[in-house]
Amino acid sequence: MRMWMQDAEVRSRRAVLKAAGGLAGLLLTQGCVRPSVGPVASAPVPHAPYPSLARMPAQPVRTMAAPATVNPKLFERAVAALDRHSHRLRRTDRIVIADFALDSAHPRFQFIDMHSGVVSAMRVTHGSGSDPAHRGQLERFSNIPDSNATSEGAFTTDNYYIGKHGRSQRLVGLDPTNDNALMRAIVIHGAWYANPEMIAQHGKLGRSQGCFAVAEGDLARVFDLIGEGRMLYAAKV
Structure with missing residues (x-):
């Protein structure tokens, strides 16, 4: 047993x-x-896609009177557009107005600090389709592809890139009058035909194909002032 x-x-x-x-x-x-003999080989793990960056809500639009050097009616329209499109903007502390009631010899690209009211201004071109006779004065706007014209309305400034004009900045149209801007490659860039010598020689700037071209020496300052996610408003009042 x-x-x-x-x-x-x-x-x-x-x-x-x-x-x-x-x-x-x-x-x-x-x-x-x-195991003690060495690490176990494992199959590579695919990277998960990076999460998209959350948009920071823009600050509320501050009510202020038009600065002394800015057309008050145009400023009123720009502020209304700023309020209307604030949900699509990342920043509302500064705007830029392109006052196309002025001719191209004048500093009509106006950067406005919406807190202090300080204005910085420089020259900017309009499109050849907006001024067929090249008088230096914008006559009409257009949103039609291949029109070579300037578009009217509110834009938001987008990302920077290097293109045929060097460093440039894309614009996204926010209104029905300029919603083809991205497709038309309407951008901010520097150009020789926007340099001060053009005023001395011809009394006006050259014309773009609808882009907001500034003097080559002003481009870095323009980018510093406007940045990404702010509003550009173009009109003639």
């Missing part, structure tokens, strides 16, 4: 050891236990 019990105990121990060995082998194949 005692011998039978000893044999049974030995068989039980062997069964336990065998089961434990099988479990360890299973864990190794699943990667839960790292």
Whole structure:
């Protein structure tokens, strides 16, 4: 009887050891236990897409009187557009108005600080389709592709890129009068035909194909003043 019990105990121990060995082998194949001979090669894990950056809500539009050097009616329209489109803008602390009631010899690209009322102004071109006779005065706006004309309305400044005109900034049209701007590649860029020498020689700037071209020496300042996510408003009042 005692011998039978000893044999049974030995068989039980062997069964336990065998089961434990099988479990360890299973864990190794699943990667839960790292073998001492080296790391287990694993299949590469694909990178998850980066989450999109959340848009920061723009500050509420501040009510202020038109600065002394800015057309008050045009400023009123620009502020109304700023209020209307504020949910699509990242910043409302500064705007730029292109006052196309002025001719191209005047500094009609007006950067306005909406807190202090300080205005910085410089010259900007209009499109050849807006001034077919090249008189230096914008006569009409257009949103039609290949019109080479300037478009009217509110834009938001988008990202920078390097193109055929060097460093440039894309614009997105926010109104039905300029919603083809991105497709038409209407951008801000520097150009020789917007340099001060043009005024000295011709009394006016050259014309773009609808883009807001500024003097090459002014471009860095323009980008510093307007940045990304602010509003540009172009009109003639």
